[in-house]
Amino acid sequence: MLAKSAAKRLISCVYSDCRTKVRQNTGADPSPSLTFVVRRNSYFRSSDSKWVRRFYCYRCQRSFSSSSRTPCFLQKKRTLNEPIRKLLCSGVSQRRIALLLGINRKTVVRKLLFLAERARLEQKMYLESLGDSKLERIQFDEMETFEKSKCLPLSIPLVVMEKNRKILGFRVSRMPAKGLLAKISRQKYGPRVDERAQKARELFSDLQPLTDSRTQVTTDQNPHYPGWLRSHLPLVTRRSIKGRRGCVVGQRELKKIGFDPLFDLNHTCAMIRANVNRLFRQTWCTTKRPDRLEAHLYLYVQFHNFELT
Secondary structure, X not given: OHHHHHHHHOOOOOOOOOHHHHHHHHOOOOOOOOOOXXXXXXXXXXXXXXXXXXXXXXXXXXXXXXXXXXXOOOOOOHHHHHXXXXXXXXXXXXXXXXXXHOOOHHHHHHHHHHHHHHHHHHHHHHHHHOOOOOOOEEEEEEEEXXXXXXXXXXXXXXXXXXXXXXXXXXXXXXXXXXXXXXXXXXXXXXXXXXXXXXXXXXXXXXXXXXOOOOOEEEEEOOOOHHHHHHHHOOOOEEEEEOOOOEOOOHHHOOEOOOOOOOXXXXXXXXXXXXXXXXXXXXXXXXXOOHHHHHHHHHXXXXXXXXXXX
């Protein structure tokens, strides 16, 4: 009777060291479809006011629930995931989110890291979903911001698809200060490593399966870009555009010309600066850690690709 009821449900144990899974992997179990899991009561989950079923495995003599497989397992405030995700992608700071939702700031940080990891996996799946279809026209450029101080600048290489403005990839890299702040930066913080070339090559390496000789990459006239492209995307055709001065509107990312060949990328950069609080122009909300900036950007890329465009 036990085997018959279990065979109807075909529920497998969630524990990786369960003897049923070990026997199936080694071929010792003659009937891999047969499970030894039965339903055992349910419990009320107060975090989202739902009843959750519980199950029991006779092989390993352990119980589990239907939520044990979900990414939100053991979260006590899972109902806040979606509001926090939308607020983080809408120009709201972490402190203000904690104030509006009545939670601790550390909860917002934990939710940011959790949601960013899921967004990173979804971005990877999105690139894999493109499959064998090669990209025709893409645009590449860098955004600049800083961590803690303008003496510690950061570069964000960004690749955007033309027409639909889908973000295909990005990186966050450290770079030395330039101009009048270079000497001050060296005196205060010492020499700073330049990671722009390494991160750009990593970005192009991820996009290499999606490009061929028909792919055209539009960039500005930065002298470093031809070498970066040649190392990992040797088949693409590069089109260089003279850089222009930014206008006041559009977070100073849009340019003071009638027709901008890099409009799709510049418009995307303006949207990023307008919706990611730590990238605002003239603000006191600054990035304290590059890895947290990367997590925040992954969260926005998911929001941008699947909800805004």
